Amino acid sequence: MGSPVVDCRLLSGWGRYPTVESRSVRPEKREGVQSLVEGGSRPMLARGAGRSYGDAALLNGDGDTVLMDRLNRMLSFDSDTGVLRAEAGVRLREILEVFVPRGWFLPVTPGTKEVTLGGAVAFDIHGKNHHRDGGISNFVREIELLTADGKTVTCSPEQNKKLFCATVSGAGLTGIITEVALELRPIETAYVAERTLKADDLGDAFALFEEHEPNYLYSVAWIDCLASGSSMGRSHLMFGRHATPDDLTSKQRQDPLGYEPDHLASLPFDLPEGVLNEHTVKAFNKLYYARQRKRDKRAVVGIDPFFYPLDAIGDWNRMYGESGFVQFQCVLPMEESYDGLKEILAEVQESGLASFLAVLKRMGPPDGGLLTFPMRGYTLALDIPRREGLEDLLLDLHETVARRGGRVYLAKDAYLRPDTFREMYPALEEWLEVKRRIDPENQFTSAQARRLGIEP
Ligand SMILES: Cc1cc2nc3c(=O)[nH]c(=O)nc-3n(C[C@H](O)[C@H](O)[C@H](O)COP(=O)(O)OP(=O)(O)OC[C@H]3O[C@@H](n4cnc5c(N)ncnc54)[C@H](O)[C@@H]3O)c2cc1C
Structure with a gap:
């Protein structure tokens, strides 16, 4: 499995403000992420491609930023249902390169293809078809979420629904998404x-x-x-x-x-x-x-x-x-x-x-x-x-x-x-109930969560 690489680096979001120095860990495989969470008493936060603009993917002060970019394997594809199962560090660009020539497109896409699946789910991203189809979570059939107790929980609109709803749009604060099953859209042309x-x-x-x-x-x-x-x-x-x-x-x-x-x-x-x-x-x-x-x-x-x-x-x-x-x-x-x-x-x-x-x-x-x-x-x-x-x-x-x-x-x-x-997010209290249950010690946090006072 190999130990994840650890270093200290300056990180920022796409807007290049704020910048924080953070201990960063880059696991090669899912087992590496698992052992980090199991052995971790320090705060931590998953980071995808860093395409969020501000401080959502930053961890200031004590803690480990878990860089997810090595977890970028596509695992399976079912051409009957169009469901792709892939690790959370896969970028949308990589999906397009493999699947557009085969007649499949993303069901929802933001204005850049340089985001990861994990980052896309963590903010339940919307695209130019939101008025028709809603956010990407409407096409997420399942996610594998590594939670603070070191267990992997399968969440979907049917299974562990509350945790699913707290994780899509939950900005990485319920755990680390390791795998996503996403239903692609059939297309006839590129x-x-x-x-x-x-x-x-x-x-x-x-x-x-x-x-x-x-x-x-x-x-x-x-x-x-x-x-x-x-x-x-x-x-x-x-x-x-x-x-x-x-x-x-x-x-x-x-x-x-x-x-x-x-x-x-x-x-x-x-x-x-x-x-x-x-x-x-x-x-x-x-x-x-x-x-x-x-x-x-x-x-x-x-x-x-x-x-x-x-x-x-x-x-x-x-x-x-x-x-x-x-x-x-x-x-x-x-x-x-x-x-x-x-x-x-x-x-x-x-x-x-x-x-x-x-x-x-x-x-x-x-x-x-x-x-x-x-x-x-x-x-x-x-x-x-x-x-x-x-x-x-x-x-x-x-x-x-x-x-x-x-x-x-x-x-x-x-x-x-x-x-x-x-004031803007009235379901915060309901979200916090899930957070208290799943991460009572507030292991998963971010500079943004700290600024906004989001804690169990
Ligand atoms: C040019 C541009 C255009 C954009 N257009 C749109 C748009 O049209 N619609 C839209 O909705 N957004 C848009 N965005 C924003 C972008 O889609 C989101 O910020 C997305 O979350 C970025 O994904 P990322 O992989 O870069 O994640 P990061 O920026 O690295 O992280 C974002 C959040 O996801 C969490 N996260 C990342 N990976 C995981 C994981 N594996 N498990 C748990 N949590 C994780 C992080 O902790 C953080 O809270 C745009 C951004 C850019 C730069």
Whole structure:
């Protein structure tokens, strides 16, 4: 089995803030994780690919960060049911590379394929099909969870259901997910039939979402969050469905399931602070909005440009310089969405803290996880560089979101305060009941859990 490698290293999330020095352990096999938990009296936390933005995958102070990336074996696949069983450290990219050419796709995917299965389940990630299918937990048939007593518990929507609901969306705080059985989606081609529409303002964007969503599995909008006045909320909406062979050009039809992942280049250094300021970002957003001349455009595009445009530039997070950035993502109930989003956009604009094009999406009802993020309404995600005034802005935004009955997504967060968090996550007490039963000594914790006061 071999002893896991141990070292001390600086770790951060995708936003590069905060950074903590942490003792890291990298087990090679499941038995290695098991012996760590069995012999462990120190706090610990599983870490996947570190694609959460803030401090959810960080452990500050005393404790071991368990790096899961060596546990990346695919174990079995049933082509009748489409269920893939794999270790939790497998990345979504690896699944795509093996399964797209065989006619299978992920049932739910985030905006990057560089996340692990364990990380995806731990935040019950949502994708552009949330309004139709909900989060990834709806396709998780089973998980193997290593709990604080050193035992492996099988959890599913039928077996140990309460623990399943506390683990999907539980941010690694119920134990270490070692294995996941995930139902994949059959596809006929490796292409997406895409329709892009331009919206002149927020009202227009909402109307277009409502009109076109019933016809498409996927939908999302890139919104220019610096456009103000009568243009506030102007956006590009993108709808998509998996293309059938009939949608393809004769060239594409020669190899309908051919999948060549995009990877152009990595950003080799940090950009100097200040390159992204209100003026450069405003100019970029304007150009981006003007790029598509036609109001309504159709195309058949590959999986990567549709789902993962940002993955084409490796390490794009370095664009924000050494200080890093924060992604603010909130969801507001449907009835609060229009006024609430306008209020949020105005607050961001007033702060002068520039943000690139932001992402707007309509969500379906909450999922089964006790700390589920989604709710029926609109979610807005925007990146903000870490500069003076950021914390004040975020605290104002959090207050606005809470007042309107919405939530902030913990996978992106580094600044939420305990009282606001409790207000936003009303099932916390129910979740804590499971935590007290399964991990009474609070062995599994994180910098985020400590900041938010999450303990049994
Ligand atoms: C460009 C980009 C786009 C994104 N788009 C979306 C999106 O559209 N929708 C969405 O929902 N999210 C999105 N995310 C966020 C991302 O999907 C989540 O943060 C996800 O949890 C990251 O997975 P990871 O493997 O990197 O996990 P990490 O960031 O390493 O960890 C995240 C959490 O999972 C826990 N964890 C990881 N592995 C395990 C394990 N084996 N057992 C138990 N707990 C574990 C960690 O303790 C931590 O709490 C995006 C992130 C990026 C960078």
